Amino acid sequence: MTVVRRAVLPLRATLVASFAMLVLLQVFSMPGQFRHMAEENPEDAELRWPLTIVAILVIGCVQVVIVCTWRLLTMVARDRIFTAASLRWVDAIIAAIGVGWLLLAGILLGLAGYWDDPAGPLLIILLLLAGGALGLLVVVMRELLRQATDLRSDLDSVI
Template sequence: MFEQRAVAPLRVFLALLFAVLIFFQTFSLPGQFAHMAREDPSGAYLRWPATIVTIFWVLCVQAVLVAIWKLLTMVKKDRIFTPASLIWVDVILYAIGAGWVTLVGVFLFVGFKAQDPGLPLLLFLATVGVTVIGLLVAVLRALLRQATTLRTDMEAVI
């Protein structure tokens, strides 16, 4: 059972990633935008909106990490094909959706104000990437729902 052996190292890296994201939320992102405001006073008005949006994106990623942790617990206990697992997949979908909505808002804001196409193209690429990930998770959720139904039906027969 490879998946059973993969759970422990994956949890280590999830915890490490979560810790790094907390560091980014509390120190790096606010400090970076404060520095940018000092360096370019004409764009200083963007300091707090940019800080809030990026911290929100990190929160979305953290919600996904927590949901993955919970799903890993269910895998380890062989309870992944239960209706309870769908709740955690929904958390992932809602976090991706919330991040996507704010990303589209930032893309549109920057796109209408940009004089250089570099940042809007980068934001467009990120928007397409997050869209693909969200749709992929939605398809995987449907597959999990079908597998859960099949397992429930099989357990009822047995």
């Protein structure tokens, strides 16, 4: 368990840095990017606010995953990961990944008539595939955590 405990601090530092960068994206980069897009292409100006809102929401989904991961790391550090409470945090991660996936799928479908270059749709399809794989992986890991939690509680009742 000491290797895991040593990994918690650097992982938390990475989570804090990632969260801070995502806040900068939400507050400055995405609104500015879509404002610039509307100025450069006035015919697409009606997309500015819907794209800004969806981008902020997708980033928010990633932030939810970071917060839930932080809580799970706290449980690992306290040797409390094999409890029913940890499953709720994993469920929140699965929900955030699902909402983010649906938002990206909505962008792909909603912008179908606007694409001039295949790079945009291909990038979103790649993100959808990666997000789907990540979501399914977390579902599998949740089941493993549930089984380990059940085994731990059985072992605790025997001892």
